[in-house]
Amino acid sequence: MNMSEALNLKSSTSIERSRIAHSIGTALDRFIKLNQDQFQYASGELSQLLRDIALASKVVNREVNKAGLIDIMGSAGSQNTGGDEQQKLDVLANIRFTRALAKGGEVCALVSEESETYVDLNNEGKYVIAIDPLDGSSNIDVNVSIGTIFSVYRRKSPTGTPILPIDILQKGSEQVAAGYVLYGSSTMLVYTTGHGVNGFTYEPTLGEYFLSHPDMQTPEDGKIFSINEGLYNSFSPGVKRYISHCKDNFYTGRYIGSLVADFHRNMLKGGVYIYPATEKDKNGKLRLMYECNALAFIAEQSGGAATNGSVRILDIQPERLHQRTPFYTGSINMVEQAMAMNSTNE
Ligand code: AFP
Numbered sequence: 001m002n003m004s005e006a007l008n009l010k011s012s013t014s015i016e017r018s019r020i021a022h023s024i025g026t027a028l029d030r031f032i033k034l035n036q037d038q039f040q041y042a043s044g045e046l047s048q049l050l051r052d053i054a055l056a057s058k059v060v061n062r063e064v065n066k067a068g069l070i071d072i073m074g075s076a077g078s079q080n081t082g083g084d085e086q087q088k089l090d091v092l093a094n095i096r097f098t099r100a101l102a103k104g105g106e107v108c109a110l111v112s113e114e115s116e117t118y119v120d121l122n123n124e125g126k127y128v129i130a131i132d133p134l135d136g137s138s139n140i141d142v143n144v145s146i147g148t149i150f151s152v153y154r155r156k157s158p159t160g161t162p163i164l165p166i167d168i169l170q171k172g173s174e175q176v177a178a179g180y181v182l183y184g185s186s187t188m189l190v191y192t193t194g195h196g197v198n199g200f201t202y203e204p205t206l207g208e209y210f211l212s213h214p215d216m217q218t219p220e221d222g223k224i225f226s227i228n229e230g231l232y233n234s235f236s237p238g239v240k241r242y243i244s245h246c247k248d249n250f251y252t253g254r255y256i257g258s259l260v261a262d263f264h265r266n267m268l269k270g271g272v273y274i275y276p277a278t279e280k281d282k283n284g285k286l287r288l289m290y291e292c293n294a295l296a297f298i299a300e301q302s303g304g305a306a307t308n309g310s311v312r313i314l315d316i317q318p319e320r321l322h323q324r325t326p327f328y329t330g331s332i333n334m335v336e337q338a339m340a341m342n343s344t345n346e
Pocket of ligand 1: 135139277
């Protein structure tokens with residue numbers, strides 16, 4: 001009998017192979033650590049910040065899952081900056097993310113859909129965050145997917161000094177990281193630091209996100225168009241033309257009314273999401289700084305595109321915190337086609 005037989009190594013390998021376990025992806029914490037060097041200013045703070053966001057999202061996820069069981073559904077009785085009615089969970093999610101980021105200490109200022117002005121967190125922090133803590137909140141009460149969207153910028157002024165407008169009003173192209181959390185049939189965190197896009201699925205019993213969608217790619221073409229057709233009469237001729245094109249080609253119409261969910265589906269399956277200018281809202285409905293920039297960064301990093309109908313979203317210089325923009329995003333060929341039809345007026 002040789003040594004390995006004596007030690008029964010063979011049988012231990014076969015037991016290993018026969019285990020039912022499909023290999024589970026790398027845990028988010030480990031993935032962040034392993035990829036820290038990709039980030040040009042690697043010093044651990046951005047990694048910690050992403051962990052803070054992940055942690056807050058787990059708390060929000062727990063609260064979202066309890067909606068209906070305890071008194072957290074329905075209106076909070078207030079309005080946000082855009083005049084939308086704030087839901088209790090909107091307010092709760094804003095508190096959870098703000099607290100987690102304040103505690104972490106890496107963030108000097110936070111721009112949120114739920115706050116009129118930016119929130120001053122810690123002058124020593126190197127990063128600025130723009131966040132929509134709970135997007136699609138009108139879907140909460142009906143158990144439909146909702147999301148969190150975030151953008152991370154490096155501050156421009158020296159740490160330890162007061163925050164300046166140049167720190168806050170940065171173009172999307174200056175994001176150092178961006179992502180979203182989708183509270184759906186499972187909860188996912190998808191993010192980029194400018195080196196591709198990776199998606200992590202939350203395993204609630206282990207309380208951890210695991211890599212489930214490495215190197216996500218938006219298909220170049222697709223057959224899904226996502227737009228609120230109820231607003232059809234107030235769309236421009238170009239948008240109407242594009243909708244006719246979709247219908248003539250028997251594309252599938254899919255619109256959840258939760259941006260993160262619509263975006264995520266189109267990224268996986270191929271499609272285009274459009275929230276155009278309307279007669280009433282000349283700049284559309286969506287917010288540049290905490291909705292469109294993050295998704296535009298992710299779209300481009302996954303091979304897709306994002307524009308306002310004529311200009312790349314990431315090139316738009318924000319002038320106000322809560323600035324709105326028309327938004328066309330998804331499969332590159334579909335976005336280009338929609339833009340081409342937009343540019344020919346009448
Ligand atoms: P709510 O947070 O008010 O539900 O708005 C969600 C949202 O900003 C975005 O998630 C949707 O894509 C978009 O609005 C839907 O807007 P319409 O209801 O006008 O189609």
